[in-house]
Amino acid sequence: MMKLVRLFGRLTLWKLVLGLLLIAGAYAAAVRFTQGLGAATNLSDAYPWGLWIGFDVLVGVGVAAGGFVIAATVHVFHMERYAAIARPALLTAFLGYLMVILAVLFDLGRPTRIWHPLVFWNPRSVMFLIGWCEMLYAIVLALEFSPLLFEKLGWTRPLRAVRKLMGPLVILGVILSVTHQSSLGSLYVIAPDKLHPLWYSGMLPVLFLVSAVAAGLAMTMFESCMSSRAFGRRLEGDLLRGLARAVVVVQAVYLVLRANDLLYRGALHYAFEATPEAVLFWGEIGLGSALPMVLLASRRVRYSNSGLFFAATLTVMGFIVHRLNVAVTGMAGWTGASYFPSVLEMTVTVSLVALGVALFGLAGRWLPVFPPAREERVPAWMIRRRPAAGGPFLTRPALFGLWVMVAVGAVGVAATGGLPALGGGRDAAEVAVAAAGGEESPRPVSADGELTLPPPWLFPAGEESPGPVRFDHRDHVDAGELGCRRCHPGLFLFTRSGAPAEGEIDADRAHDGDLCAACHDGETAFNTYDDCTLCHVDSDD
Amino acid sequence: MTRGLLIDLARCRGCGSCVTACREINRLPLDAPAERLDARTWTFLDHRAGLTVKRQCMHCLDPACASVCPVGAMHRSPDGPVVYDETLCMGCRYCMIACPFGVPRYEWDSREPRVRKCILCWEQRVRNGEKPACAAVCPAGAIAFGERQDLVDRARQRLRERPDDYVDHIYGLREAGGTSVLYLSPVPFAALGFPRVQEDRRYPGMTWAILEKMPAGWTVSGALLVGLWWLTGRREVMARVERGELSVDEAMQLAPPLAGGAGREEE
Numbered sequence: 001m002m003k004l005v006r007l008f009g010r011l012t013l014w015k016l017v018l019g020l021l022l023i024a025g026a027y028a029a030a031v032r033f034t035q036g037l038g039a040a041t042n043l044s045d046a047y048p049w050g051l052w053i054g055f056d057v058l059v060g061v062g063v064a065a066g067g068f069v070i071a072a073t074v075h076v077f078h079m080e081r082y083a084a085i086a087r088p089a090l091l092t093a094f095l096g097y098l099m100v101i102l103a104v105l106f107d108l109g110r111p112t113r114i115w116h117p118l119v120f121w122n123p124r125s126v127m128f129l130i131g132w133c134e135m136l137y138a139i140v141l142a143l144e145f146s147p148l149l150f151e152k153l154g155w156t157r158p159l160r161a162v163r164k165l166m167g168p169l170v171i172l173g174v175i176l177s178v179t180h181q182s183s184l185g186s187l188y189v190i191a192p193d194k195l196h197p198l199w200y201s202g203m204l205p206v207l208f209l210v211s212a213v214a215a216g217l218a219m220t221m222f223e224s225c226m227s228s229r230a231f232g233r234r235l236e237g238d239l240l241r242g243l244a245r246a247v248v249v250v251q252a253v254y255l256v257l258r259a260n261d262l263l264y265r266g267a268l269h270y271a272f273e274a275t276p277e278a279v280l281f282w283g284e285i286g287l288g289s290a291l292p293m294v295l296l297a298s299r300r301v302r303y304s305n306s307g308l309f310f311a312a313t314l315t316v317m318g319f320i321v322h323r324l325n326v327a328v329t330g331m332a333g334w335t336g337a338s339y340f341p342s343v344l345e346m347t348v349t350v351s352l353v354a355l356g357v358a359l360f361g362l363a364g365r366w367l368p369v370f371p372p373a374r375e376e377r378v379p380a381w382m383i384r385r386r387p388a389a390g391g392p393f394l395t396r397p398a399l400f401g402l403w404v405m406v407a408v409g410a411v412g413v414a415a416t417g418g419l420p421a422l423g424g425g426r427d428a429a430e431v432a433v434a435a436a437g438g439e440e441s442p443r444p445v446s447a448d449g450e451l452t453l454p455p456p457w458l459f460p461a462g463e464e465s466p467g468p469v470r471f472d473h474r475d476h477v478d479a480g481e482l483g484c485r486r487c488h489p490g491l492f493l494f495t496r497s498g499a500p501a502e503g504e505i506d507a508d509r510a511h512d513g514d515l516c517a518a519c520h521d522g523e524t525a526f527n528t529y530d531d532c533t534l535c536h537v538d539s540d541d
Numbered sequence: 542m543t544r545g546l547l548i549d550l551a552r553c554r555g556c557g558s559c560v561t562a563c564r565e566i567n568r569l570p571l572d573a574p575a576e577r578l579d580a581r582t583w584t585f586l587d588h589r590a591g592l593t594v595k596r597q598c599m600h601c602l603d604p605a606c607a608s609v610c611p612v613g614a615m616h617r618s619p620d621g622p623v624v625y626d627e628t629l630c631m632g633c634r635y636c637m638i639a640c641p642f643g644v645p646r647y648e649w650d651s652r653e654p655r656v657r658k659c660i661l662c663w664e665q666r667v668r669n670g671e672k673p674a675c676a677a678v679c680p681a682g683a684i685a686f687g688e689r690q691d692l693v694d695r696a697r698q699r700l701r702e703r704p705d706d707y708v709d710h711i712y713g714l715r716e717a718g719g720t721s722v723l724y725l726s727p728v729p730f731a732a733l734g735f736p737r738v739q740e741d742r743r744y745p746g747m748t749w750a751i752l753e754k755m756p757a758g759w760t761v762s763g764a765l766l767v768g769l770w771w772l773t774g775r776r777e778v779m780a781r782v783e784r785g786e787l788s789v790d791e792a793m794q795l796a797p798p799l800a801g802g803a804g805r806e807e808e
Contacts, residue, residue, distance in 0.1 A: 038649030045579060045646045048637040076766055078773040109632020109647065109654040113612075116631045120612040126748050127611035127635045129755070167774070171766040175759055190605055190639045190748045193738055205751055335643075475590060475732045526591040534591065 018354050018361075025351025028344050032106055040344045046337035047328075049107075051345045054327030056103030056352060058184055059320050060096050061134075062208075065216025066223075067093020068170075068177035071144060075170040085239050087148065087369045088227055089220045094141040095356045095363075101138065102355075106348055126186045133180035140173040148367040182209040188326060196330040197267035198281045204326075207257060211289075211319055214250040217243045218292070218315035223360075225309045231364055240308050244296045247315060251293035258285065280321065280329050287405065288318010306398035313402060317409075453477060457499050458537070462507055467536040469510075491518055543602065543621040544667065545721030546676060547692040548595050549699070550733070551706050552683035553586075555593035559675035559684060560585055566665050566674040580648045583659040584675060589733045592726070595675070595684070598623065598644045598659040599713060600721035601744075606636035606645055608745030615645075615656070620668075621689065621721040622661035630656060641717050641738040661721070689721055696725055718743035 032040040043050050070089040073082045105111040117131035143162060150159035162169075185208030188195050201207065221240050228235045262268040271278050292314040301307035328339060341349075363369055453473040461468045476487070491514065492500060510516040511528045516535075520528045528535075560575050563584045575585035584597040604623045606615045614629035615636050632654055637645045648654035662673035671677070676686035685692060696711045712730045713723040717738050726733060781787045 034652075036650060036652045037647075037654065038651075043649065045637070045649075048634040048647060072766075076770045076773070078770075078777045080777070107633075109634065110630065111632075113631035116612040116629060120614075120629050122608075122610055122613040124608045124745060124749060124752065125611045125635075126752065127609060127633055129752065131611055167770050168767075171763065171770060174766060175762055178762070179755065179759070186748055186751045187635070187638070189751060190609060190744050191641075192747070193641050193736065194638070194643075202747075477731075530591070534588070 018358050021351045021354035022358065024347050025355065028347040028351065029106070031344060032348065033111075037109060040342065042339060042342045042345065044337065044339070046335040047331065047339040049327055050339055051328075051341035051349055052103050052107040054324045055320065055349055057100055057107070058323035058327060060100040060103060061180060061184060062212040062215050062319055062323060063219040063316060064093040064096030064100075065177065065181055065212040066220035067096070067141065067144075067216070068174050069213055069216050070220060071170045072174050075166050076174065082239055082242070084236050084371050085220060085224060085243075087371070088223060088364075090141070090145055091148075091360060091363055091369055092219060092223050093216075094138075094145045095359050097134070097138045097141055098359075099352045099356045100134065103348075103352055104134075126183050126190075130180060130183050130187070133176050133183065137173060137176040137180055140169060140176060143169055144173060148363075148369060151368050152366070178209060181212040182206065184208050194331055194334040195326065196270070196277050196333050197265065198262070198270050198277055199326050199330040201261050201265065203257065203261050207254070207261070210250060210254045210257060211322060214247055214254060214289075215316055215319035217247050217250065218312040218319070221247075221308060221312035222316055225305070225312070227364060227370070230361065231370065233370060235305055237303075237305070241302045244302045244308060244311070247312075248293050248296045251289050251315070255285070255289055255293070258289075277325075277329060277333070280325050283409065284318055284321040284325055287408070288314060288321055292318065306395035310398040310401045314405065317405065454499075459500075459505065461536075465507070465536065466532045469535045470537045471535075486519075491515055542619060543689040543721055544687060545600060545621055545689045545692060545723065546661070546673065547685040547687075547696055547723045547725070549683045549685070550592050550594060550724060550726040550728075552681050553593050553595065554681045554683075555586055555588075556680060557586055558678045558680060559595060562674040562678040563659070566662060578644065578646055578658075580646045580655075580657040583657065587734065590728050592728060592733065594726075594733050597675075597722065598661070599642050599717070600659075600661055601717050602719040602721065603717075603743040603745050605639040605641060605717070605744035608748070609635045609639040611635070618663055618668075620663070622663035622667060623658075624660045624663045625656055625658070627655045632656075639744065641744060642736055689723075692723055696723055699725060715740040718746075 028040070037043055041050060041052075066089045070082060070086050073079050074086045105114060108114060117128050118135070122128050144166070147159055147162050150156075150162065182205035185204035185206070188200065189202060189204055192200055194200075221243050224236060224240055227233060259268075262271070271281050292311040295301045295307065295311040295314070298307075301311060332338065456470060456472040456474075459469040459471065492504065505515060517528050519525045522530070526534060557575075560582075561571065563569070564571050564582075567583060569581045569583065573581050575582050578585065578596060584595060586593040587596050588594075600621055600623050601617075602621075604615070604617055607613075607617050607623060610616070610630075611633060612629045612631060614626045614631075615623065616626070617623050632647075634647060634656070636656060637643075637647065645656050645658045647656055661667055662671075662675075666673055666677075672686040676684040685695065687695075693711065693714060696714075700707055700709055700711070707725050707727055708729050710730060711723050711725060712735055713720040718741060724730070724735070731737065778787070778792050782789060782792050
């Protein structure tokens with residue numbers, strides 16, 4: 001018992017929570033590895049990649065970018081004052097990569113074959129490159145991290161050897177890491193039809209790299225704030241302000257690239273449509289990139305610990321939303337199906353984060369991660385106005401801001417209807433649309449490259465009806481033969497929403513009268529009485 | 542030597558023999574519902590706009606699924622069929638993301654899951670010079686098997702001879718840079734739920750355009766970083782020598798490649 005106390009320190013509420021999460025994670029792992037992906041996850045043929053790829057891998061690798069950026073700052077560009085935060089940043093990156101490897105083991109259908117890309121090569125595959133980067137950079141990170149262990153153990157000879165190699169090692173790490181970060185974006189370059197145009201771009205590798213640099217820097221700021229609280233250390237205010245300025249520049253570059261790309265591809269208009277995609281796009285760009293950039297550009301925010309913490313948190317959250325948008329939201333239109341991670345998937349994700357935090361805590365306790373206190377560079381004007389740049393970061397304004405963010409996020413997600421698993425009570429019509437939507441896109445689709453069509457519409461089933469009627473413009477339009485004028489406005493009014501005008505259609509007029517039956521007469525198109533299931537979607541389906 | 546199928550939707554009578562034949566030859570359960578592609582349904586008849594549409598793998602000439610597979614489990618056989626080696630697959634499911642037609646399916650409920658899709662009867666029949674099972678059993682002559690070029694010629698001939706019976710489009714001729722499975726239809730393909738994919742564009746080229754630049758990128762960035770490392774390091778050492786924190790000898794000890802320049806200037 002005494003030994004345990006010595007190793008972990010006193011039991012606190014946070015440690016208890018971490019411990020419980022790890023136990024839950026162990027249970028989830030047992031289910032996943034004994035019963036398979038189908039039993040453990042909500043993944044499906046329509047959604048082969050879900051939370052584990054979207055969050056654990058894409059976000060996990062991204063926030064580890066702080067490691068290579070800070071290492072390069074210190075060891076390649078010789079800005080040595082940043083050495084004070086280099087080791088914690090390195091530790092974050094190293095643990096991040098270990099957690100990503102664990103997550104990949106969870107996600108692979110045959111995890112025991114994770115070594116296959118080392119032996120069976122396909123250099124045409126982005127995934128092949130990613131596998132190699134992941135492995136090589138994890139090794140480089142371990143080597144970059146090894147001095148901490150050697151110092152602790154007092155092994156001077158290997159310590160000197162690694163120190164001598166540090167420059168080239170870090171350069172190798174930068175190249176591997178840049179390749180890895182950008183390749184995660186390249187993964188999706190082969191899916192131009194599937195990924196929503198707000199996110200698909202030939203520039204994805206560049207966008208992934210730039211956003212990962214911003215998120216990695218922000219993660220280093222976030223982690224510094226957290227460590228200062230956990231280990232009772234003073235915040236490295238001057239260094240964090242330096243990082244904050246870098247985040248402003250990188251976010252500005254990112255936003256310009258993003259805007260340029262959307263304009264160039266003519267996809268900007270999708271951001272101004274009333275779709276769930278547009279809401280999540282603005283959440284990501286507005287609250288996750290532009291707002292923290294503006295905040296950090298202000299000197300007042302940079303010189304406030306809670307301001308730094310709040311803006312860094314926003315940046316990381318915006319980054320998470322971007323990666324989930326690419327992995328999940330952006331695919332929804334093409335697959336037509338919905339995905340929300342299972343409780344077990346979320347348990348694995350949360351417990352992997354908890355494992356990372358726990359290992360960080362242990363390393364922070366037992367290895368020389370944090371350098372001895374140093375003199376902080378404080379500008380003269382600040383010394384005159386305020387005695388010290390210290391103080392807590394989790395102040396009331398920061399907490400209030402975070403709660404507002406969470407509330408806005410929750411409302412946003414609820415408004416997009418992206419939470420079917422939590423909502424539970426979707427009405428039958430929606431379910432039928434989702435079911436009937438099998439392989440169709442609810443997003444407007446160009447029939448001939450120019451025409452934008454409204455999404456499929458479901459008419460509720462009336463009395464004695466065999467089921468709701470699903471109407472899809474795409475079945476009724478093609479370039480040349482069937483234009484808009486065939487039906488509009490003679491048979492049906494144009495409406496803004498794409499749904500029929502109130503009371504315009506009833507069963508008699510559809511089957512026998514002057515509406516559907518105008519063409520569905522057995523000659524122009526099949527007769528309205530030929531086969532009910534051609535129009536009436538089986539509501540059990 | 543690319544062989545494929547020509548599926549004529551105007552001739553299909555919707556009997557479903559092809560679906561059953563596929564299940565028999567691939568030892569898939571015969572009684573499962575055939576309403577969508579899944580791990581145990583490699584082809585099925587989709588009822589759309591009054592037609593029955595045989596759905597299956599398109600067997601691209603340059604398949605995205607094969608190019609993205611990190612271990613080369615999915616690959617195109619020299620004869621055209623895109624086939625799968627289940628002993629290599631590690632289950633990353635990137636093929637499912639990459640396929641523009643959304644064809645590959647996964648055995649989610651298995652503990653040793655495989656990717657499943659039509660392999661154009663490569664292992665059981667085509668390799669031995671026989672037709673795929675579906676083409677062999679079709680009583681309506683709606684599924685023709687042969688050299689792709691012959692099939693294209695035949696399709697063009699049908700379009701020429703009976704222009705009123707078809708829309709003027711051979712689906713698969715240009716889609717995704719061409720596929721070994723071709724379709725003719727009396728109804729526009731968009732109305733039949735055929736996915737809109739890039740025409741005359743091979744998907745693997747999209748990522749290859751990035752990958753092929755990597756070695757040059759590594760070389761340039763490596764050289765650049767080494768240069769910067771040398772330059773900034775040298776400046777740092779020289780500044781310390783100037784401030785009197787280091788003697789020239791100590792500087793030489795500290796970093797010989799850096800101090801070379803520093804030393805000379807001190808002299």
